[in-house]
Amino acid sequence: MSGQDPQAAPLPDRTTLARPLPPPPARLSRPALFLDLDGVLAPLAPTPEAVVPDPRRTAVLRAVLERLDGRVAIISGRTLAEVDRISEDAVRSASGVHGLERRSDDGTLVVGDAAPAVRTAIAAFHDFAADRPGMIVEDKVVSAGLHFRGAQDQAGAARDLAGRLAEDTGLSLQFGNLVAELKTPGTDKGTALTAFMAEAPFQGATPVMVGDDLTDEHGFEAATALGGFGVLVGPPRPTAARFGLKDVAAVLDWLDSLSVDPE
Secondary structure (H helix, E strand, O other), rough: OEEEEOOHOOOOOOOOOOOOOOOOOOOOOEEEEOOOOOOEEEOOOOOHHHOOOHHHHHHHHHHHHHOOOOOEEEEEOOOOOHHHHHHHHOEEEEEEEEOEEEEEOOEEEEEEOOOHHHHHHHHHHHHHOOOOOOEEEOOOOEEEEEEEEOHHHHHHHHHHHHHHHHHHOOOOOEEEEEEEEEEEOOOOHHHHHHHHHHHOOOOOEEEEEOOOHHHHHHHHHHHOOOOOOEEEEOOOOOOOOOOOOOOOOOHHHHHHEEOOOOO
16 A cells, blocks of 8 residues: 555544544555445435435546446445435445445345334334424334434434433434434444455455444444554544545545555
């Protein structure tokens, strides 16, 4: 790996105080890129459906996919259908709903079975949102999301409800950017990344996870464990990522300019 050597930096520690992180190297040797969607490839929006395709994003993804010989995957909390809609089918390898849906480069699709308790969570979220304008309930079949970007004064109550439901149902609780999600247990973005790294075309490459919120920490940790690193997008915070980028525009600029050592 040339340029700034990620191995020369100290190992990340999520217990340390938040600090500004250096930008990732502009030149890498046989990288495999794992990219979150919201807040990384696409700006955050008031509602999930408000995020739409963007010509530049699509072009950047297709170009970097070609330069890396297919070693690019989107790893998102959204469903695969939403990933494909927003990315305009630019990337074949993709994981949705925090690893519960995963499509390999050869088209093989693995979908986890939904825990019955997800329906309980959906019903409870709908009851909670009924008299709280701005709350959005997202039903992903294998998980239940409660978005409170439009009702931030109710954030504490929403988080409390999700915490109680997690204890009562055994569902896995994940907090993201102004969203609480209860999902079928057993997978996360780190397990998705690890599974991709065991398959073509990712085998033997250096994994780079680019993410912005707490659900991406599993991906940062998995990438580090496999000899790669994480890139945190957004303001500094305690993280397992080793490098940082300011925002979506900086991510697209980095992807567009990323050069790869000849193999």
